Amino acid sequence: MNPPLISVQNLTVEIKTGRGLLKAIRGVSFDVNPGDAIGIVGESGSGKSITLKAILDLLPTNARVTGGKIFINGQDVSALKPKARRALLSENCAMIFQDAIAALNPVIKIGDQIAEVPRYRLGKSEEESKNIALTLMAKVGITDGESRYDLYPHQLSGGLRQRVAIAIALSGDPKILFCDEPTTALDVTIQAQVLRLLKELRENSGLGIVFVTHDLAVVNELCDDIKVMYAGKLVETGTVENVFTRPTHPYTFSLLKAAPDPDKAVHRLFTISGEAPNLTQPVTACPFAPRCFAASDQCQSSEPELLPMAQSMSACFHSENHVNWASEDSQKSVAR
Numbered sequence: 001m002n003p004p005l006i007s008v009q010n011l012t013v014e015i016k017t018g019r020g021l022l023k024a025i026r027g028v029s030f031d032v033n034p035g036d037a038i039g040i041v042g043e044s045g046s047g048k049s050i051t052l053k054a055i056l057d058l059l060p061t062n063a064r065v066t067g068g069k070i071f072i073n074g075q076d077v078s079a080l081k082p083k084a085r086r087a088l089l090s091e092n093c094a095m096i097f098q099d100a101i102a103a104l105n106p107v108i109k110i111g112d113q114i115a116e117v118p119r120y121r122l123g124k125s126e127e128e129s130k131n132i133a134l135t136l137m138a139k140v141g142i143t144d145g146e147s148r149y150d151l152y153p154h155q156l157s158g159g160l161r162q163r164v165a166i167a168i169a170l171s172g173d174p175k176i177l178f179c180d181e182p183t184t185a186l187d188v189t190i191q192a193q194v195l196r197l198l199k200e201l202r203e204n205s206g207l208g209i210v211f212v213t214h215d216l217a218v219v220n221e222l223c224d225d226i227k228v229m230y231a232g233k234l235v236e237t238g239t240v241e242n243v244f245t246r247p248t249h250p251y252t253f254s255l256l257k258a259a260p261d262p263d264k265a266v267h268r269l270f271t272i273s274g275e276a277p278n279l280t281q282p283v284t285a286c287p288f289a290p291r292c293f294a295a296s297d298q299c300q301s302s303e304p305e306l307l308p309m310a311q312s313m314s315a316c317f318h319s320e321n322h323v324n325w326a327s328e329d330s331q332k333s334v335a336r
Contacts, residue, residue, distance in 0.1 A: 012067035249316045
């Protein structure tokens with residue numbers, strides 16, 4: 001049996017800050033197989049983007065992996081020397097960043113940036129590389145590719161720059177695509193076009209996708225499985241269908257309740273009260289307990305583990321009560 005495209009096992013990451021050592025990732029594990037599309041969701045600061053950067057060896061200088069293993073096609077990334085590690089990652093992985101203007105070289109024409117990997121890493125001719133770039137530009141919704149090929153990033157709108165960044169990520173024919181909020185700057189029409197492209201690549205070439213986003217609708221459209229992060233840990237995992245219809249962690253329940261429903265009129269949108277915990281301090285209780293409608297004394301004294309519950313995995317002492325959380329009384333408690 002072939003190993004997963006990527007296997008992340010008990011990953012931990014620490015960041016040096018002015019407030020102390022921040023435990024940004026605390027034991028995250030997941031696998032990605034060919035054709036998988038996994039959505040990682042959670043509020044800002046939950047650890048989503050840092051997880052991707054740790055996998056791709058792109059952590060800032062004040063951050064480091066302090067535990068766990070990362071395997072690419074069965075190879076232990078940490079056991080490789082830097083040059084071999086970069087080669088393994090560049091051959092198998094690509095990433096689409098949220099901030100396209102920072103990801104693009106301001107003094108190189110956009111067409112040349114898209115054609116760079118086919119030309120210099122895949123060994124294509126100059127003409128073949130240009131044709132690949134033009135094809136990718138059309139696929140991601142960049143019209144008039146021939147005339148725009150010689151433009152510079154500053155000559156494009158934010159949405160067009162993001163589409164260029166997506167084309168660059170796809171230009172090396174990666175096996176795993178990591179996406180950090182890549183559709184945030186796109187209008188809904190182009191967003192739908194990009195999501196259709198990613199779904200086609202999954203189905204036709206077995207591309208594995210890890211998609212970080214705040215947008216639950218995007219996860220529902222693209223992904224089969226979902227990982228919910230809070231305070232540097234996974235607090236619920238499962239199929240999108242199961243987690244969306246029967247959430248077994250109060251944080252997941254609250255995230256879904258906070259998502260506006262276009263088919264329902266509401267006077268006031270729901271928000272999750274309170275703030276995320278300070279991870280420079282030791283975690284001795286459930287980190288969501290101060291914001292949770294289901295918290296008990298047990299939640300204040302120890303942190304729950306991620307364990308099987310119903311058809312998902314949940315890190316909550318009271319997951320067995322998930323069937324009651326949709327009741328009117330629970331909803332009032334959540335919205336306090």
